[in-house]
Amino acid sequence: MTNDGQEEPTAMVFEVLKAAIIDGSAARLGRMALAGRRSVDTPNYLAVTSRGVVPHMTPDNVGKHLHSAGVYMALEDFIERPQQYSKRPTPIYDTPTSQGRRPLHSFTAMPPEFMTVLGARRIPAVLSPMGNSNASISIFTSTGYQVLTTKEYQTAVETLRPDIAIPLADLTHGPITPTSKRALRMAERTDEWLKNWFAAEDASADELRQRDVAIFAPVLPVSYSIQWEYLERLSEDLSTRIAGLAVYDPDVLPDLLSDYANLAALPRLSVSAPTTPHHILRQISLGLDAFILPFVNLVSDAGIAMTFTFPPSPTATPSLLPLGVDLSSPSYKTSLAPPSPGCTCYACTAHHAAYIHHLLAAREMLGWTLLQTHNHAVVAAFFASVRAALAQGEVAFEDAARQFALRYEPEFPAGTGERPRARGYQFKGEAGGEVKPKLNKPAWGKLDGEDGGLGLTRVRAKKEVAPAVAVAAAAAVADKVVESAVEGGGRLETPPCPG
Amino acid sequence: MLARRMASTMSASSAALTFELVAKCSTTRARASIMTLPHGPVNLPLFMPVATQASLKGLTPEQLENTGCRLCLNNTYHLGLKPGQEVLDAVGGAHKFQGWNHNILTDSGGFQMVSLLKLATVTEEGVRFLSPHDGTPMLLTPEHSISLQNSIGSDIIMQLDDVLVTTSPDKERMREAMLRSVRWLDRCIAAHKNPDRQNLFCIIQGGLDLEMRRECCAEMVARDTPGIAVGGLSGGEAKDDFCRVVGACTQLLPELKPRYVMGIGYPEDLVVCVALGADMFDCVWPTRTARFGNAITKFGVLNLKREMYAADFGPIEKGCGCPCCRPVEEEGSMGITRAFVHHNAAKETVAAHLLTLHNVWYQLNLMREAREAIIGDRFPAFIRAFFSQLYPDRQSYPSWAVDALRTVGVDLIET
Ligand SMILES: [Zn+2]
Ligand SMILES: [Zn+2]
Numbered sequence: 001m002t003n004d005g006q007e008e009p010t011a012m013v014f015e016v017l018k019a020a021i022i023d024g025s026a027a028r029l030g031r032m033a034l035a036g037r038r039s040v041d042t043p044n045y046l047a048v049t050s051r052g053v054v055p056h057m058t059p060d061n062v063g064k065h066l067h068s069a070g071v072y073m074a075l076e077d078f079i080e081r082p083q084q085y086s087k088r089p090t091p092i093y094d095t096p097t098s099q100g101r102r103p104l105h106s107f108t109a110m111p112p113e114f115m116t117v118l119g120a121r122r123i124p125a126v127l128s129p130m131g132n133s134n135a136s137i138s139i140f141t142s143t144g145y146q147v148l149t150t151k152e153y154q155t156a157v158e159t160l161r162p163d164i165a166i167p168l169a170d171l172t173h174g175p176i177t178p179t180s181k182r183a184l185r186m187a188e189r190t191d192e193w194l195k196n197w198f199a200a201e202d203a204s205a206d207e208l209r210q211r212d213v214a215i216f217a218p219v220l221p222v223s224y225s226i227q228w229e230y231l232e233r234l235s236e237d238l239s240t241r242i243a244g245l246a247v248y249d250p251d252v253l254p255d256l257l258s259d260y261a262n263l264a265a266l267p268r269l270s271v272s273a274p275t276t277p278h279h280i281l282r283q284i285s286l287g288l289d290a291f292i293l294p295f296v297n298l299v300s301d302a303g304i305a306m307t308f309t310f311p312p313s314p315t316a317t318p319s320l321l322p323l324g325v326d327l328s329s330p331s332y333k334t335s336l337a338p339p340s341p342g343c344t345c346y347a348c349t350a351h352h353a354a355y356i357h358h359l360l361a362a363r364e365m366l367g368w369t370l371l372q373t374h375n376h377a378v379v380a381a382f383f384a385s386v387r388a389a390l391a392q393g394e395v396a397f398e399d400a401a402r403q404f405a406l407r408y409e410p411e412f413p414a415g416t417g418e419r420p421r422a423r424g425y426q427f428k429g430e431a432g433g434e435v436k437p438k439l440n441k442p443a444w445g446k447l448d449g450e451d452g453g454l455g456l457t458r459v460r461a462k463k464e465v466a467p468a469v470a471v472a473a474a475a476a477v478a479d480k481v482v483e484s485a486v487e488g489g490g491r492l493e494t495p496p497c498p499g
Numbered sequence: 500m501l502a503r504r505m506a507s508t509m510s511a512s513s514a515a516l517t518f519e520l521v522a523k524c525s526t527t528r529a530r531a532s533i534m535t536l537p538h539g540p541v542n543l544p545l546f547m548p549v550a551t552q553a554s555l556k557g558l559t560p561e562q563l564e565n566t567g568c569r570l571c572l573n574n575t576y577h578l579g580l581k582p583g584q585e586v587l588d589a590v591g592g593a594h595k596f597q598g599w600n601h602n603i604l605t606d607s608g609g610f611q612m613v614s615l616l617k618l619a620t621v622t623e624e625g626v627r628f629l630s631p632h633d634g635t636p637m638l639l640t641p642e643h644s645i646s647l648q649n650s651i652g653s654d655i656i657m658q659l660d661d662v663l664v665t666t667s668p669d670k671e672r673m674r675e676a677m678l679r680s681v682r683w684l685d686r687c688i689a690a691h692k693n694p695d696r697q698n699l700f701c702i703i704q705g706g707l708d709l710e711m712r713r714e715c716c717a718e719m720v721a722r723d724t725p726g727i728a729v730g731g732l733s734g735g736e737a738k739d740d741f742c743r744v745v746g747a748c749t750q751l752l753p754e755l756k757p758r759y760v761m762g763i764g765y766p767e768d769l770v771v772c773v774a775l776g777a778d779m780f781d782c783v784w785p786t787r788t789a790r791f792g793n794a795i796t797k798f799g800v801l802n803l804k805r806e807m808y809a810a811d812f813g814p815i816e817k818g819c820g821c822p823c824c825r826p827v828e829e830e831g832s833m834g835i836t837r838a839f840v841h842h843n844a845a846k847e848t849v850a851a852h853l854l855t856l857h858n859v860w861y862q863l864n865l866m867r868e869a870r871e872a873i874i875g876d877r878f879p880a881f882i883r884a885f886f887s888q889l890y891p892d893r894q895s896y897p898s899w900a901v902d903a904l905r906t907v908g909v910d911l912i913e914t
Contacts, residue, residue: 091810334589365557
């Protein structure tokens with residue numbers, strides 16, 4: 001394959017239907033089309049999977065009741081090496097390709113109309129104490145921490161053929177902003193890895209196969225000035241090879257868009273895990289087109305039914321409206337009203353709040369299934385309304401967004417019900433079982449030194465406790481301690497002993 | 500041989516139930532029938548999945564409906580605790596509560612008391628127990644059980660019976676329990692407020708003593724309930740004894756009433772009981788075992804958590820018509836592989852949901868196929884094929900099944 005900047009056919013076509021022309025808004029309407037998938041109008045969102053499933057939703061329910069643009073999957077959810085079978089080949093790599101289905105779709109029984117986006121790590125990812133090296137990152141599987149080399153990841157993408165893949169970025173996943181020295185190396189490594197990615201593609205015999213995976217290049221969660229050289233390369237050398245941008249920090253976008261017109265034409269996927277619709281609206285204004293949204297699953301697990309609409313319906317009450325209601329509250333015991341009046345989802349049309357309240361109280365799994373159905377429907381409707389507003393013009397959209405900010409509470413209610421049982425690999429994703437969307441941006445970084453001195457001591461201490469689940473639990477506990485310490489002013493306490 | 504297809508005159512009705520005998524096997528005592536309940540007709544023989552707390556283990560009522568299920572169970576004991584009678588009354592019954600527009604059967608709550616609460620004691624008044632909430636003494640009487648089931652609004656309700664493990668050696672106590680169950684049936688009938696839209700079934704008791712069972716049958720049949728259950732089994736008795744009791748009861752029961760053997764769910768048990776002339780069955784096993792990664796198939800139960808399935812890209816069961824297993828090209832297929840179930844077994848609830856869907860389908864389909872075989876008068880061949888797929892050879896057939904089937908003219912060993 002040539003590297004001479006000649007236009008290469010990619011798997012995906014992105015069309016900007018309407019771009020903002022006013023100052024202070026980069027919001028735009030677009031359409032993503034992928035062969036064999038339902039075409040997707042943007043702004044839109046992707047549901048987050050756990051081990052290849054949208055939590056609590058069987059694939060038939062996904063096909064019938066989920067209206068997201070597609071789904072996000074993490075490779076670390078598929079490649080654990082169980083201790084007793086550490087030598088076995090990773091099953092997912094042997095998925096037969098039947099009926100022209102892509103292996104990732106096939107293995108996960110994902111309905112064909114949904115696009116798949118593959119990344120290495122879950123979103124949000126568990127902070128790994130091991131850190132990354134020059135040719136690998138550390139991942140967290142259901143059986144513990146593991147090393148994923150850049151080569152294995154690229155082979156995985158070639159084998160599994162997601163519709164969209166996000167190449168490895170050197171990320172720290174920690175709560176603290178990395179030092180500028182570390183940030184610089186993040187940019188250098190990511191640059192190197194992406195360069196090598198396409199070099200390997202060029203050297204490969206099987207070009208066609210690779211070209212049907214759309215590559216979304218990472219835009220790092222470090223300041224624009226630190227990663228400009230990397231972005232420069234994207235623009236100069238790789239803009240024809242990449243199909244989109246995977247944006248870890250939306251605040252880098254304004255500079256990027258003003259400096260690199262050729263990158264501005266690409267679809268922008270937010271991988272920064274916004275935690276509320278307020279954050280989403282802000283990111284849409286900054287120019288993000290698609291969103292990977294882990295908070296939807298977390299809100300469902302908390303027993304919360306989302307109730308927001310866009311734009312907010314005019315009401316007389318002066319107080320802020322909640323973003324959702326806690327169906328575990330006794331007030332729903334006999335409520336025959338749908339979880340959210342006006343919603344047309346399966347849960348709201350076939351069932352009522354009293355039933356979901358009962359299912360949550362009885363810890364029946366169907367409760368979370370119905371909440372997932374509903375909450376994903378609310379988010380899908382939210383994006384449809386955002387697009388409708390944008391179609392009227394960005395002024396209409398920005399007005400509605402302002403009303404939304406004034407009308408709704410900043411965060412989802414916490415939810416008083418018991419959560420579904422969490423497994424080791426879910427700990428970070430479940431944030432210890434609490435839904436705590438924060439209005440502040442997630443901070444990215446490491447603790448100190450080469451990927452965290454504390455992390456290393458932590459893992460050594462844990463080795464004695466050993467089994468994978470204990471390790472996972474310890475990691476979760478440690479992460480929580482770090483998080484709360486950071487929120488409480490940065491004073492770090494000794495993590496409690498998990499044993 | 501002529502299929503003994505019934506004329507449509509072979510039917511009987513009570514206020515809220517019509518029973519129509521469609522066909523009888525010319526060899527065994529198996530029957531095919533249609534039972535029409537307030538929420539529509541159901542084909543018998545039938546397996547009823549158990550939605551204990553008004554939900555079938557993660558399946559939406561829409562998914563359950565798509566398996567072809569038209570009659571499922573709720574447990575009165577559980578619904579009485581959560582959401583409670585007040586809520587059921589306020590909401591307007593269990594159908595409306597769980598969004599299920601088909602039929603529901605509820606048990607009396609008595610069996611659950613005795614099996615879940617170790618300290619339950621039985622007096623003539625009812626079952627005394629300590630509240631699982633706060634330990635205060637409570638009493639479940641026949642009247643209270645019926646009142647709860649009236650609030651639930653189930654299409655079939657069960658009498659409160661005095662349940663004793665069949666293996667109890669105390670013959671006097673067994674007889675007392677049987678006679679008390681008859682007296683309690685009278686109290687249930689008297690307390691039942693909605694005979695026009697809810698069918699009260701009696702429950703034959705009497706342990707493993709066939710004489711006592713016969714005596715109970717006579718007493719209860721005389722009370723002319725719309726349907727009849729055989730109870731007190733599945734409590735750890737020997738399978739031979741179990742079959743003898745079922746066989747003895749079905750011989751005495753009126754032909755034009757549905758016969759329900761309670762708590763039965765293993766595929767072999769269903770097939771043998773159908774041959775012995777029973778029509779309805781329920782069991783939590785198919786859905787419970789799904790949560791442990793087990794798939795019920797015509798070749799036996801597979802534990803998909805085992806490493807051998809990690810890279811097995813075949814369907815859960817080849818040839819199965821459930822939404823998980825049917826070929827991907829077919830409408831409504833999910834294209835689930837064993838590898839995918841293995842990948843998520845005990846890790847994501849979805850794996851349990853998928854196996855529940857498959858297992859419920861398997862059980863319902865087993866009864867559908869048995870029914871077709873009865874109507875086509877090829878049920879003995881169906882039984883033979885069923886056992887030959889389940890076991891590697893005839894020597895490994897369970898002797899209780901071989902013996903029980905001999906009593907109804909099918910010899911699995913000599914053909
Ligand atoms: Zn809804
Ligand atoms: Zn199946």
